[in-house]
Amino acid sequence: GQSLEQPSEVTAVEGAIVQINCTYQTSGFYGLSWYQQHDGGAPTFLSYNALDGLEETGRFSSFLSRSDSYGYLLLQELQMKDSASYFCAVIPPGKLIFGTGTRLQVFP
Amino acid sequence: DAMVIQNPRYQVTQFGKPVTLSCSQTLNHNVMYWYQQKSSQAPKLLFHYYDKDFNNEADTPDNFQSRRPNTSFCFLDIRSPGLGDAAMYLCATSRPTSWVDLYNEQFFGPGTRLTVL
Numbered sequence: 397g398q399s400l401e402q403p404s405e406v407t408a409v410e411g412a413i414v415q416i417n418c419t420y421q422t423s424g425f426y427g428l429s430w431y432q433q434h435d436g437g438a439p440t441f442l443s444y445n446a447l448d449g450l451e452e453t454g455r456f457s458s459f460l461s462r463s464d465s466y467g468y469l470l471l472q473e474l475q476m477k478d479s480a481s482y483f484c485a486v487i488p489p490g491k492l493i494f495g496t497g498t499r500l501q502v503f504p
Numbered sequence: 505d506a507m508v509i510q511n512p513r514y515q516v517t518q519f520g521k522p523v524t525l526s527c528s529q530t531l532n533h534n535v536m537y538w539y540q541q542k543s544s545q546a547p548k549l550l551f552h553y554y555d556k557d558f559n560n561e562a563d564t565p566d567n568f569q570s571r572r573p574n575t576s577f578c579f580l581d582i583r584s585p586g587l588g589d590a591a592m593y594l595c596a597t598s599r600p601t602s603w604v605d606l607y608n609e610q611f612f613g614p615g616t617r618l619t620v621l
Contacts, residue, residue, distance in 0.1 A: 438612035494546035
């Protein structure tokens with residue numbers, strides 16, 4: 397079967413850097429995506445890693461290690477508006493499986 | 505602006521009374537998805553259409569059906585809603601460049617929150 401593990405909650409202060417980890421087990425794997433979801437809102441796509449290494453998009457970076465079945469999302473220069481839930485999602489053949497999500501709370 | 509639209513945003517139905525949720529998109533994407541998301545849980549894929557081809561997830565209950573009359577519209581029909589079907593239902597679209605991109609960047613609508621009384 398498939399499973400994804402993320403920390404349930406992370407807290408940080410404005411301006412800080414936070415890393416949200418995701419470990420996965422899946423039969424077949426094409427890539428790892430990250431989505432952000434504010435309370436009551438829709439998920440929005442942040443990044444996609446198909447190959448090992450770091451992908452950078454502005455303040456957000458995402459990393460993948462296929463050999464370790466591990467990835468992380470790195471958020472820099474945290475802002476209050478970054479308070480949201482963050483989901484990793486694996487892409488095995490024919491499916492998109494979301495992790496349980498990490499709730500990030502940013503404090504002033 | 506191109507977008508994914510879901511109507512209504514809030515839907516109340518009675519136990520066992522059929523209900524239909526609507527999704528439309530102006531992105532001209534060929535893949536449309538329906539997800540169920542319960543409180544504090546991850547979105548769970550119910551099914552998707554790749555063009556006109558319907559793909560049902562193995563664990564999606566038979567109570568859930570879908571229709572896609574054209575590229576722009578997709579409907580979720582719940583034939584006999586139970587209390588356990590109360591959730592946020594999310595519609596999403598994508599335009600993959602290849603089979604391995606099938607589940608790459610997806611664009612979500614705002615969701616319809618379903619309440620079952």
